[in-house]
Amino acid sequence: MSLDECRLPSYVSYNTFYDQVPGDTLQGELDFNPFAFDVGMLGVMFCKEFQHMTHVVPMWAPLFDRMTTRDVGRRFKASEALQFFEEQVIPLTPKSILSLTPDANRAYKAYDYYDRWKYLDSDFVEKWAAYREPPLLF
Secondary structure, eight states, X not given: OOTTTOOEEGGGGGSSOGGGOOGGGSSSOSEEOHHHHHHHHHHHXXXXXXXXXXXXXXXXXXXXXXXXXXXXXXXXXXXHHHHHIIIIIGGGXXXXXXXXXXXXXXXXXXXXTOOTTTTSOHHHHHHTGGGOOOOOOO
């Protein structure tokens, strides 16, 4: 069985940290892909710690959006997220930025409501638009 075909009952996803859960199993799904779910959880965790800094590291916006997309079929696999980080984020980010410690005192907005693209250059936003998660409508 391929990693894409692996499924677990949705109740298994409830045995995790609530504030790191992507919405994959919150809409009545009977089963889920645990590997895609793990990438989504890691993306939510990254968003919680770093999404407020996408104006400093613009490549985090497409990375985080593709890790947490509601369209699970389009979500990065773990190897794809790592490859994107190694090929797109690291080369374009000063090492001093990548070694920053997250600020525990900052305000946090949920990953699926935060606009990580808001302060980015319009040319950048246009170039990486295929990676952008559309905003929630409610």
